[in-house]
Each structure stands twice: as structure tokens, then as C-alpha cells.
């Protein structure tokens with residue numbers, strides 16, 4: 001399993017400022033971040049760092065404890081006193097003794113021992129960026145569904161004051177459409193409403209595709225225990241009774257929204273990882289040059305088909321194919337032309353075979369074709385089709401067209417035969433084709 005490291009957190013385009021008198025400070029880290037589209041700037045000391053951070057565009061700082069002009073905590077105090085720089089998280093790297101001195105200061109971004117591994121530093125920077133991107137994206141989007149205009153006005157007043165994007169829905173029948181267009185992180189849901197209850201609306205929202213993760217907090221004047229229980233059973237994440245305390249409402253919303261954002265980030269990372277794994281899976285079974293199955297996948301397929309054939313009593317055949325005088329192609333036209341011939345031939349074989357069997361690149365200029373459900377006679381016919389198709393074809397070699405031919409050996413699975421024995425039988429037949437003058441099909 002391969003983790004997509006930083007890329008999933010949307011950090012491309014961010015800038016990290018390294019502040020240290022040592023110009024080689026965290027030298028290797030620079031490449032790691034560059035690969036993920038994160039810019040790295042350097043400053044040689046507190047003064048230089050302060051100037052660069054003040055110029056804007058710095059998203060996080062890593063600095064050594066000892067800087068030429070002052071210690072890191074003093075440097076951070078300096079940044080903290082300025083509106084433009086006070087929110088930049090900074091990670092400080094120093095010795096244990098220095099950490100004891102620095103303990104009195106709150107360091108936004110944290111402390112790492114100077115012996116920390118590169119992996120630890122990267123992980124820490126990742127979480128700093130993640131936290132920051134959650135902060136940068138604002139407190140969140142909140143929608144309220146309530147049939148009382150007074151309640152909606154009250155929500156609006158609190159939420160707008162605290163920087164939330166807010167959407168009021170007075171008619172619960174419009175709630176689903178508004179959720180779809182506004183895409184809230186959290187919904188404040190009334191319970192008693194005309195036509196539909198808050199319970200039903202919660203259920204309905206959560207069964208919509210893409211709306212499963214929206215946090216719903218029920219805010220109602222009904223404080224009966226059974227109402228609370230039913231609300232939680234319907235999928236609301238929290239329950240508040242009217243009249244509520246503003247601070248408690250805000251604190252609960254913050255907790256649920258940050259939870260949701262973390263989960264969304266994880267989900268994004270997971271889907272990227274799955275995509276990557278599928279890509280890796282394809283790469284691991286494919287021959288890079290020809291796009292056919294590679295040798296490893298060929299063996300896997302053959303073992304599978306052999307098992308199937310021996311269980312069902314169905315026949316199974318194998319054809320081994322070798323390009324005649326391939327060395328001469330390489331020598332005459334060059335290796336690039338040879339590669340092109342291999343690609344052209346693979347394409348042609350795939351086309352001739354269609355759905356009847358699968359072709360793999362067995363080795364350099366050797367191919368293998370598995371033909372399930374075919375007796376040796378039928379397989380020989382397919383082999384002959386392949387042979388004539390290649391004989392007739394012209395292959396591109398950059399500037400010239402080129403003709404070639406193939407030799408083939410056909411083997412069929414008999415009872416008790418292993419896959420190795422089947423390969424050996426086809427290989428022996430191929431060898432016969434070669435010594436009998438090439439460009440021909442021989443059956444084992």
C-alpha cells in the first residue's frame with residue numbers, strides 16, 4: 001500500500017520558510033517538498049526571516065532554536081506582535097536543554113528535538129499545513145432549517161458574527177435543494193415543522209448521495225428524553241434545546257465541523273490512494289513496452305486457466321511465439337526500430353486474437369498466447385492466423401517500413417500436466433519450427 005504523502009492535503013503552492021544560520025539546515029527536506037509543489041524559502045537569521053515572513057506568502061516556518069540575533073521564542077514573539085505574521089505556525093528545532101528554556105513560550109507549530117528524523121519533521125509539517133488549511137478555509141458553512149423566522153434570525157446573528165457562511169431555510173420542503181446547492185458542513189435542524197419533522201428530514205438528507213457526511217445538530221424546544229433518543233437514532237450528531245447558550249452552540253459546532261473536515265481530508269486521501277493502487281496494480285501486470293501482460297501475470301493467468309481446465313475437463317492450449325531474426329532488425333534499423341516492431345506486432349496479435357485468448361510478452365522477442373477451451377487443432381489454427389497476419393503486415397520503423405515473420409510452437413494441456421510441462425511442450429514445438437526453417441507453426 002502506497003500513501004500519497006502530502007499531495008492529498010492540497011498543499012501545492014504553499015511556501016515553507018526555513019530559518020537558520022546554517023545554510024544546509026534540513027537540506028534534504030527541500031526536495032521532498034518540491035516534489036509536492038511546495039516552495040521552500042530560506043532565511044539566515046531572525047531579521048532576514050522577519051523581513052521574508054512580513055513580505056507575505058509564507059504559510060509555515062521551521063527554525064533552529066539559536067538564531068544569530070536572538071533565540072527562536074523571541075523571533076516568534078516578534079512575528080506574533082505583527083498582524084500580518086502572527087498566525088504563521090512555526091516549528092522550532094533544538095536541543096533538549098533548549099527545549100527546557102523554551103517551555104515557557106507557547107510555540108504555534110510545536111517543538112522537535114534536533115535528533116528528529118526527516119520523516120518526523122515531514123509528518124509534523126504535514127499536520128501543521130493541514131491544520132492551517134482547515135483554519136484558512138474559514139469556520140465553515142452552516143445551514144439552519146426552522147419554521148420560525150425569529151429562530152433563523154437569531155442563528156444568523158450568531159453565525160455571521162463568528163465568520164460562518166450562513167444559509168437560512170424557512171420552508172423544510174426546500175431543505176434538500178438548498179443542501180445540494182449550498183453544500184453545508186453542518187445543519188442546525190428544528191424538530192417541529194409543518195409537513196415534515198426534523199427526524200424525517202435528517203434521514204432524508206443522509207440518504208442522499210454526497211450528503212452522508214453532513215453533520216446535523218438538532219435544536220428544538222422539545223426536551224423530552226424520548227425526543228433526544230429518537231433524534232440520535234435518526235442520525236443527528238448532537239442535540240441542543242432552545243433557548244440555548246450561544247457559546248455552547250458555537251463550541252459544539254466547531255467540534256463537529258473540524259471533525260467533518262478531518263474526515264473529508266481522510267476520505268480524499270483514501271480515494272487518491274485507491275486510484276494510485278489501481279494504477280500500480282495495472283503497472284505491475286503490464287509489460288511497459290507493449291502493453292501486453294508481463295511474464296509474471298502470464299504465469300499467474302496460466303496457473304489459473306490450468307486449474308480451471310483441469311477442474312472442468314475443458315481443453316487448454318498454449319502458443320509460444322518468437323520473432324524470426326529479431327537481432328537482425330535491431331542491427332539493421334536500430335533498437336528504437338526494434339522496440340517499435342515489438343509494439344506493432346503486439347498490437348497485431350491482440351487484434352487477431354480478439355477475445356479468444358490473451359497474449360503476454362514472455363521475454364525479449366518472445367510472446368505467449370493462452371487459449372482457454374481450445375484443443376490443440378483449434379489452437380494451431382489460431383497460431384496459423386497469427387503467422388499469416390504477421391507475414392502480410394508491414395511494421396513502422398521510424399522512416400522505413402519493415403517486414404518480418406514469426407515462428408510458433410503449440411502445446412496442449414493433458415491430464416496431470418503441470419504448467420511448467422505445458423510451457424516446455426510448447427517451447428519444444430517452437431524450437432522445431434525454428435530448426436525447420438522458421439515462419440511456421442509446429443504442434444507438440
Ligand SMILES: [Mg+2]
Pocket residue numbers: 146147148190191192193
Ligand atoms: Mg418549529
